Amino acid sequence: xxxxxxxxxxxxxxxxxxxxxxxxxxxxxxxxxxxxxxxxxxxxxxxxxxxxxxxxxxxxxxxxxxxxxxxxxxxxxxxxxxxxxxxxxxx
Amino acid sequence: xxxxxxxxxxxxxxxxxxxxxxxxxxxxxxxxxxxxxxxxxxxxxxxxxxxxxxxxxxxxxxxxxxxxxxxxxxxxxxxxxxxxxxxxxxxxxxxxxxxxxxxxxxxxxxxxxxxxxxxxxxxxxxxxxxxxxxxxxxxxxxxxxxxxxxxxxxxxxxxxxxxxxxxxxxxxxxxxxxxxxxxxxxxxxxxxxxxxxxxxxxxxxxxxxxxxxxxxxxxxxxxxxxxxxxxxxxxxxxxxxxxxxxxxxxxxxxxxxxxxxxxxxxxxxxxxxxxxxxxxxxxxxxxxxxxxxxxxxxxxxxxxxxxxxxxxxxxxxxxxxxxxxxxxxxxxxxxxxxxxxxxxxxxxxxxxxxxxxxxxxxxxxxxxxxxxxxxxxxxxxxxxxxxxxxxxxxxxxxxxxxxxxxxxxxxxxxxxxxxxxxxxxxxxxxxxxxxxxxxxxxxxxxxxxxxxxxxxxxxxxxxxxxxxxxxxxxxxxxxxxxxxxxxxxxxxxxxxxxxxxxxxxxxxxxxxxxxxxxxxxxxxxxxxxxxxxxxxxxxxxxxxxxxxxxxxxxxxxxxxxxxxxxxxxxxxxxxxxxxxxxxxxxxxxxxxxxxxxxxxxxxxxxxxxxxxxxxxxxxxxxxxxxxxxxxxxxxxxxxxxxxxxxxxxxxxxxxx
Numbered sequence: 001x002x003x004x005x006x007x008x009x010x011x012x013x014x015x016x017x018x019x020x021x022x023x024x025x026x027x028x029x030x031x032x033x034x035x036x037x038x039x040x041x042x043x044x045x046x047x048x049x050x051x052x053x054x055x056x057x058x059x060x061x062x063x064x065x066x067x068x069x070x071x072x073x074x075x076x077x078x079x080x081x082x083x084x085x086x087x088x089x090x091x
Numbered sequence: 092x093x094x095x096x097x098x099x100x101x102x103x104x105x106x107x108x109x110x111x112x113x114x115x116x117x118x119x120x121x122x123x124x125x126x127x128x129x130x131x132x133x134x135x136x137x138x139x140x141x142x143x144x145x146x147x148x149x150x151x152x153x154x155x156x157x158x159x160x161x162x163x164x165x166x167x168x169x170x171x172x173x174x175x176x177x178x179x180x181x182x183x184x185x186x187x188x189x190x191x192x193x194x195x196x197x198x199x200x201x202x203x204x205x206x207x208x209x210x211x212x213x214x215x216x217x218x219x220x221x222x223x224x225x226x227x228x229x230x231x232x233x234x235x236x237x238x239x240x241x242x243x244x245x246x247x248x249x250x251x252x253x254x255x256x257x258x259x260x261x262x263x264x265x266x267x268x269x270x271x272x273x274x275x276x277x278x279x280x281x282x283x284x285x286x287x288x289x290x291x292x293x294x295x296x297x298x299x300x301x302x303x304x305x306x307x308x309x310x311x312x313x314x315x316x317x318x319x320x321x322x323x324x325x326x327x328x329x330x331x332x333x334x335x336x337x338x339x340x341x342x343x344x345x346x347x348x349x350x351x352x353x354x355x356x357x358x359x360x361x362x363x364x365x366x367x368x369x370x371x372x373x374x375x376x377x378x379x380x381x382x383x384x385x386x387x388x389x390x391x392x393x394x395x396x397x398x399x400x401x402x403x404x405x406x407x408x409x410x411x412x413x414x415x416x417x418x419x420x421x422x423x424x425x426x427x428x429x430x431x432x433x434x435x436x437x438x439x440x441x442x443x444x445x446x447x448x449x450x451x452x453x454x455x456x457x458x459x460x461x462x463x464x465x466x467x468x469x470x471x472x473x474x475x476x477x478x479x480x481x482x483x484x485x486x487x488x489x490x491x492x493x494x495x496x497x498x499x500x501x502x503x504x505x506x507x508x509x510x511x512x513x514x515x516x517x518x519x520x521x522x523x524x525x526x527x528x529x530x531x532x533x534x535x536x537x538x539x540x541x542x543x544x545x546x547x548x549x550x551x552x553x554x555x556x557x558x559x560x561x562x563x564x565x566x567x568x569x570x571x572x573x574x575x576x577x578x579x580x581x582x583x584x585x586x587x588x589x590x591x592x593x594x595x596x597x598x599x600x601x602x603x604x605x606x607x608x609x610x611x612x613x614x615x616x617x618x619x620x621x622x623x624x625x626x627x628x629x630x631x632x633x634x635x636x637x638x639x640x641x642x643x644x645x646x647x648x649x650x651x652x653x654x655x656x657x658x659x660x661x662x663x664x665x666x667x668x669x670x671x672x673x674x675x676x677x678x679x680x681x682x683x684x685x686x687x688x689x690x691x692x693x694x695x696x697x698x699x700x701x702x703x704x705x706x707x708x709x710x711x712x713x714x715x716x717x718x719x720x721x722x723x724x725x726x727x728x729x730x731x732x733x734x735x736x737x738x739x740x741x742x743x744x745x746x747x
Contacts, residue, residue: 001431001596003361004453009182009463010474014364018351018397040388067351069388069395 013090020068020083022060028080031055035072035081041065044072064089096633099224100132101136102158103216104149106165107142108195113138115199117209121164124213130224132156141171146178153182160184160223164192164216167514168620185228187731192219214747218740225736231668235711236322237421238662241600243314244426246274247293247644248636248651250300252424255655257305261662264418265300266328267310271375272297274428275637278358278452280459280466283646284539290461297376310377315415317605318694320710321631322421322667332411334382334390335368339406342370342378346407347400354386356463360453362471363463368398368407372461382407422631422658424606425615426651427598429637432487432591436494440486440588442558446472447566448559450486450590451505452511458512468516470585473564477520477584480513481568482506483556484526487591495591497612500641502589503530507543509587516545522549523581525556525570533643552579557587567626592641606692607632614640625654633657672730673712674719680726687718687727 022043029051035058036044043066047059058081060066066083073082105122107113122136133156137145140163147324149161161184163175168191176186194212202208237444238261243252245267253263265272277297279289294647300306306691315327352367367386388395390409399407432444434450441448447470449457470477485507487500502527510522529551531537543549556570568581594613602609607627610614615634618626634653636647661667673695683703688696695711696718698704706724725734 003355003357004434005355006361006446006471009362009446009471010469011472012474014353017353018349065725067388067395067725069351071388071393071395071398071628 016090018068019064019065019086019089020065020070021086022063022072022081022083024057024059025080026051026057027053028078029053029055029057030078030080031057032077033058034075034077035085038071038075040071041067064091072088099130099160100156100158101130101220101223102149102152102156102161102366103131103134103220104140104145104152104161104163104165105134105136105194105212105216106145106163107136107138108166108199109139112165112195112199112212115202115205115208116194116212117205118164118212120209121194121212121216125216125220128217128220132158132221140165141174141539147175149175149178150182153179153184157183160188160190160226162190162192162216162219162223164194164212164219166195167191167193167197170303170460170586173460173730187229188223188226190219190223190226192216196485210747215743218742218745221739221743222731222736225653225733225739226370226731229671229730231671232324232668232673232709234669236662236664236667237324239264239418239420240422240424240658240662241314241317241324241326241418241420242424242426242427243311244274244636244638245269245272245308246426246428246636247276247296248428248638248647249274249426250296251648251651252426252633252635252655252658253300253306254296254303255652256424256658257303259655260305260664261658262305262307263324264307264309264328264420266312266314267308268313269371270311270333270381271371272300272308272310273374273376275452276460276644277372277374278360278455280455280462281512281627283504284533284535286508286512288460293353293378294374301376308377309416311381312416314601314604318422320669320693320713322661323710324420324423324631326418326420326423328416330414330416332384332413333379334384334407334409335380335409336406336408337377337379339373339404340379341404341406342380343372343403345401345403346380349397349401350394351397352386352388354383359456359463360450362456380406385609389426394529395708401527422633422661423605424633424635424651424654424658425602425605425627425637425638426634426636426654427601427615428595428600429592429641432495432593434588434590437486437588439557440483440586445516445559445561445566445586446470447477447584448586450588451509452590454509454587458509458516466516466521468513475584476517478517479521479581479583479585480510480523481556481566481583481586482510482522482524482589483568483586484524484529484589485555485591486588487593488589489527495612495631497591497641499589499592500530500532501643503528503591504533504536504539504643506589507531507540507549508531508589510549511543514549522548525554525568525585526551527553533645548567554579565640592637595638598638605629605632607634612640614638625650625657631661669710670714672714673709674705674714674716674727674729674730675707677706677726677728680724681705682724682726684723686721686723690717690721692717 044058048058125134347366350366355361356365456462487494554571554573635650635654
């Protein structure tokens with residue numbers, strides 16, 4: 001049975017969840033786009049700018065949605081991206 | 092034919108069925124006219140053939156006149172073919188020598204003209220005589236019984252059926268698609284008319300089922316397919332991966348604490364949140380966490396692994412795969428339950444856009460002590476205690492133009508319960524119920540309703556609500572009081588809809604696989620609405636609970652016990668008799684084209700590629716005749732329903 005989603009039942013927000021701060025080391029990136037592809041929360045996109053090697057490194061376009069899962073860190077072949085635990089957030 | 096050269100001695104018995112037949116058809120004339128028909132030895136009429144003396148008449152005449160075939164001209168064979176077959180058997184006649192000429196449903200009930208109806212009755216009876224002339228004695232096909240039952244659905248109905256079958260000493264497998272058994276009943280707060288807590292009465296049953304040595308519980312599993320026939324079914328069950336080892340899980344909740352994925356909680360009808368790894372509710376059976384892969388960030392090829400990192404019991408295994416488990420069973424109880432009608436369909440009540448317009452199950456969760464508010468009545472939009480609550484009955488029911496035409500049966504009672512429980516919790520609150528009729532048929536039901544109106548001062552207004560809309564933080568309800576003829580406008584803090592019950596998700600697809608017929612509303616169709624209420628026309632399948640149509644808990648439980656008794660009766664036999672009216676192959680005529688293989692709905696026919704002929708599995712064949720109609724060579728001839736018999740019947744009718 002389909003369940004209706006109540007956005008703020010009884011005035012309460014969703015419970016807080018982990019949040020990660022995304023750190024991108026631009027100069028290591030070779031623009032493969034794996035992190036963009038594998039991020040389950042669609043946080044990342046390849047940026048317009050170039051790094052010294054001439055690649056487009058990723059940027060966080062939806063920083064709030066990051067849950068600190070570390071998929072980007074695990075998939076990056078160049079060790080160019082990682083997340084660090086931040087204050088938990090809501091929503 | 093076997094009876095070559097030997098003339099048959101046929102008896103014709105014409106039933107009056109009171110005035111049902113005799114009121115239109117001149118039955119005496121029918122019996123008289125048949126006396127001289129070739130092959131007929133004896134012909135008579137009687138007022139009620141199915142009565143004890145009526146049957147005795149058939150029995151005596153078979154012996155007396157040495158009849159070797161009888162025609163009963165009466166009602167539909169679905170009603171009394173078995174009755175007369177057993178009577179004939181007592182007289183030593185092969186039951187397949189009994190034919191029913193249906194002159195009631197196909198004649199007297201549908202024709203007003205006495206003369207024409209009489210002529211038609213004569214034609215029908217003559218055609219059956221022609222058929223009987225070529226009928227052969229047939230012996231039933233014997234098959235063994237696998238004394239193990241499958242119960243589909245782990246709600247209160249499924250659990251009761253499983254317990255009752257297991258207590259008779261037979262093994263049972265219960266298949267439930269959700270992570271825990273309990274069904275809809277476990278979501279209810281209190282039950283009418285006794286107001287006892289639903290969980291308090293259901294959880295002991297759930298635990299009992301897990302502990303029963305004869306019951307195997309398979310949750311988070313679905314029936315993939317069932318093949319075979321009564322007594323000998325092969326079931327394929329898809330066991331979805333839970334990613335948590337049920338035996339190792341210690342229910343510490345540490346996995347859920349660290350899980351970053353938050354989704355609406357189904358158990359609380361979306362009124363609270365759960366994590367991707369969760370236990371549906373504290374009393375869940377089996378008591379284990381489940382990782383819902385649809386909500387999880389994913390495990391392939393990389394995974395966040397937070398839940399596994401904190402699990403001291405090492406119960407989490409991301410490599411669990413979907414399993415297909417094969418089981419052999421002799422009978423199947425289908426207890427697939429119901430769902431609530433989709434609120435989105437009720438546009439006049441805001442679809443589901445108003446947070447404070449709730450359906451019945453959502454309100455049950457708000458009332459429940461284990462619910463999101465701990466039993467305190469609060470409205471979802473802002474958490475305030477609602478002082479004016481409007482309850483609307485028949486939301487989506489009894490509305491053939493727009494929604495469902497049927498009555499959902501339980502809503503009158505549960506609305507009275509909802510209003511009563513609301514008043515118990517909010518003493519200064521007002522409860523107004525809009526109703527079309529109040530239907531309280533049931534033990535202590537009307538007393539309960541009277542208590543709601545008299546003692547609890549709940550205001551009942553007879554009329555429908557035309558519209559609900561929001562103004563500020565109030566819900567404005569426009570309705571009409573049809574007893575005074577006045578329009579009514581109520582400013583409500585919260586509105587509760589008594590939503591219609593409807594077929595459960597996925598049931599039509601599952602029933603297609605099980606070959607169980609469903610009616611126009613999607614409810615399962617019983618073999619006979621009065622006399623065989625828990626059986627399916629597909630032998631070996633028994634039906635119970637709200638899957639058959641709206642019903643309350645006691646009725647569902649009664650049906651579960653009834654279905655279990657039927658399974659017990661089936662398992663009490665060591666051998667089953669399969670109807671011998673099958674369609675064998677005349678090998679000389681068969682070219683092995685395989686058309687019949689594709690026509691057979693039971694998988695009874697296979698092509699022998701070496702010999703280029705069709706082979707028939709006698710016990711799988713239900714004698715539907717699809718292959719006989721399709722065979723281009725006439726090699727598929729149904730026993731006692733051959734082409735030659737059908738042609739003689741047609742000729743007899745055309746001759747008049």
